[in-house]
Amino acid sequence: MELGIAETNLVGLIGELGATWSRWGESLFPIGVMYDPFVERALEPWSYGIYAGGQSILVGTPSGVTLAAEGGAHQSIKTPSIGLEQPGCVSYEPAFAIDVEWTLLSSIGRLGRPDGNSSYLRLSTRPVDQTLAAIPTDPAARERRRRQVIAGAYTLRHSDTPVVALVGMGAMITETIAAGDRLAEQGIAADIVCVTSPGLLFEASQARRALSKRTSWILDQVFPANRAAPMVTVLDGHPHTLAFLTGINNVPGAALGISEFGQAGSLHDVYRYHGVDTDSIVRAALDLVS
Numbered sequence: 001m002e003l004g005i006a007e008t009n010l011v012g013l014i015g016e017l018g019a020t021w022s023r024w025g026e027s028l029f030p031i032g033v034m035y036d037p038f039v040e041r042a043l044e045p046w047s048y049g050i051y052a053g054g055q056s057i058l059v060g061t062p063s064g065v066t067l068a069a070e071g072g073a074h075q076s077i078k079t080p081s082i083g084l085e086q087p088g089c090v091s092y093e094p095a096f097a098i099d100v101e102w103t104l105l106s107s108i109g110r111l112g113r114p115d116g117n118s119s120y121l122r123l124s125t126r127p128v129d130q131t132l133a134a135i136p137t138d139p140a141a142r143e144r145r146r147r148q149v150i151a152g153a154y155t156l157r158h159s160d161t162p163v164v165a166l167v168g169m170g171a172m173i174t175e176t177i178a179a180g181d182r183l184a185e186q187g188i189a190a191d192i193v194c195v196t197s198p199g200l201l202f203e204a205s206q207a208r209r210a211l212s213k214r215t216s217w218i219l220d221q222v223f224p225a226n227r228a229a230p231m232v233t234v235l236d237g238h239p240h241t242l243a244f245l246t247g248i249n250n251v252p253g254a255a256l257g258i259s260e261f262g263q264a265g266s267l268h269d270v271y272r273y274h275g276v277d278t279d280s281i282v283r284a285a286l287d288l289v290s
Contacts, residue, residue: 007034007042011058015049018056018111018118027112029057036060036122037076043086050088050118055111057104061123063093064236065262066171068270075262076122080169080237083120084199091199093122093235095173096133099149099196106150124171124236126267132156132177151218152200159189162229164285167245169195169235172276176234179281188289191229193222198241205248223248230288232256234276254284 003010014030021027034042039060046058065075083091090110092103100123107119134156136142148154156173157180164183168176173194180190195201204219206212228249233242239257246253258274271277 007038008045010034011042011046011049011056014056014058015046015052015054018049018054019052021055021112021116022053022114029108029111031057031059033059033061035074036063036079037074039076039079039082039120043082047086050086055113055116055118057107057111057119057121059121059123061121062125063122064124064171065258065270065274066124066126066236066267068263068265068267071264072262075258077238077258077262079122080198080235080241083122084202084241086120089118089120089199090197091120091122092197093170093237094149094196095128095168095170095194096130098130098133098135099194102146102149103196122170122237126171128171128174132173148218148221149196152197152204153193153195153218153222155191155222156194157190157192159184159191161189162191162227163188164289165191165193165227165229165231165251166281166285167193167195167231167233167242169198169233169237169242171236172234175271175276175278175281178278179232179285182278182282183285188285190285191227195233195235195242195245198244202244205244219248225249230285232281232284232288234281236276252288254288256280256284 010032014032017028017030063076067075094100110116166176180192183190203212203214204216207214208216231246231253234256239255243255
């Protein structure tokens with residue numbers, strides 16, 4: 001249903017459609033798509049719909065300062081925090097197409113159930129080299145990757161003895177991998193982790209301290225204590241979204257992200273302006289390990 005520029009009407013509709021499972025005994029799977037910066041405009045009625053039992057999926061795209069070519073006004077900064085903190089909602093910011101598929105199917109599977117919940121997918125229109133995902137070919141390894149994607153994070157690259165960990169999310173995974181390559185050229189081994197859901201990782205860290213009913217197994221697989229190293233986190237959003245990850249193993253860290261209003265310009269120039277380009281990631285890593 002096309003509602004035009006009417007975000008509050010859209011989330012009101014998907015909230016009502018998402019409540020039919022409890023009111024009429026028939027489940028619908030409403031998916032609302034809007035410009036990611038306007039999630040903030042629609043937040044109050046969507047949040048109330050979730051509170052009232054409406055289970056829906058909200059997709060915000062495009063997002064972040066990756067919208068640089070369109071100017072500064074429509075660049076979302078705070079929406080990753082909204083997804084992390086919204087009750088009754090699991091948020092995802094996938095980096096690759098296969099991650100989008102897995103997280104979307106998982107989100108649909110949570111709809112229309114007494115123990116279900118809503119989901120928010122923050123997507124980007126930036127082209128990303130899909131071969132960087134390095135999807136395992138072994139069926140068991142592929143299923144393990146799928147479970148990790150849905151649980152919040154997975155390791156893209158393992159070094160023999162990591163000196164630093166680079167943690168990227170969404171569209172910034174390209175710069176994260178490039179920074180890892182540059183560090184390797186300098187003899188600095190880096191593990192590279194791709195985060196898909198900071199909210200689920202935070203819940204896992206709370207569960208480890210018996211402060212949440214969720215499980216913490218994803219932390220043991222992706223952030224094991226025996227591979228703990230100084231950590232650089234980076235995303236196309238406010239840096240505090242991933243800053244808590246250093247507390248999993250109590251390591252030094254540098255949180256990179258967007259904390260100022262957007263600017264118009266080329267993608268490279270805007271990333272450099274905000275300090276999330278490859279050079280900035282490399283510098284942050286060198287500062288931590290020197």
